[in-house]
Amino acid sequence: MKLTKQQRQALHAKYDGRCAYCGDLLPDRWHADHIEPIVRNWWNGTCEHPERNTLENFNPSCPSCNIIKSSQSLEAFRKVIGGFITSLNRDSTQYKFAKRYGLIMEQEIEVKFYFEKH
Numbered sequence: 001m002k003l004t005k006q007q008r009q010a011l012h013a014k015y016d017g018r019c020a021y022c023g024d025l026l027p028d029r030w031h032a033d034h035i036e037p038i039v040r041n042w043w044n045g046t047c048e049h050p051e052r053n054t055l056e057n058f059n060p061s062c063p064s065c066n067i068i069k070s071s072q073s074l075e076a077f078r079k080v081i082g083g084f085i086t087s088l089n090r091d092s093t094q095y096k097f098a099k100r101y102g103l104i105m106e107q108e109i110e111v112k113f114y115f116e117k118h
């Protein structure tokens with residue numbers, strides 16, 4: 001569904017102008033994210049879950065959260081974020097170096113989205 005200007009304004013205000021996922025202030029070019037993905041079929045413009053294309057299924061999102069979440073469920077998105085520490089420890093020399101020098105402290109906590117805390 002294409003949101004009207006009023007619906008977009010209401011969605012922007014849903015979490016006081018913050019991304020529902022990370023909590024950062026929304027930039028000018030913020031995204032309207034489907035909480036439960038509709039999964040677009042780019043090759044023919046259809047989607048696999050048109051029944052999810054409702055106003056209640058939208059969250060305001062910063063572009064980076066929306067791009068990483070993509071067409072994943074909330075739980076899959078949470079798992080991806082939680083796995084970033086593993087990939088940083090495996091793949092990033094800079095990350096490992098900064099950690100060795102005490103610049104980075106890891107925490108074993110569950111990923112909580114901003115909208116779950118507010």
Ligand SMILES: [Zn+2]
Pocket residue numbers: 019020021022023024061062063064065066
């Ligand atoms: Zn975000």
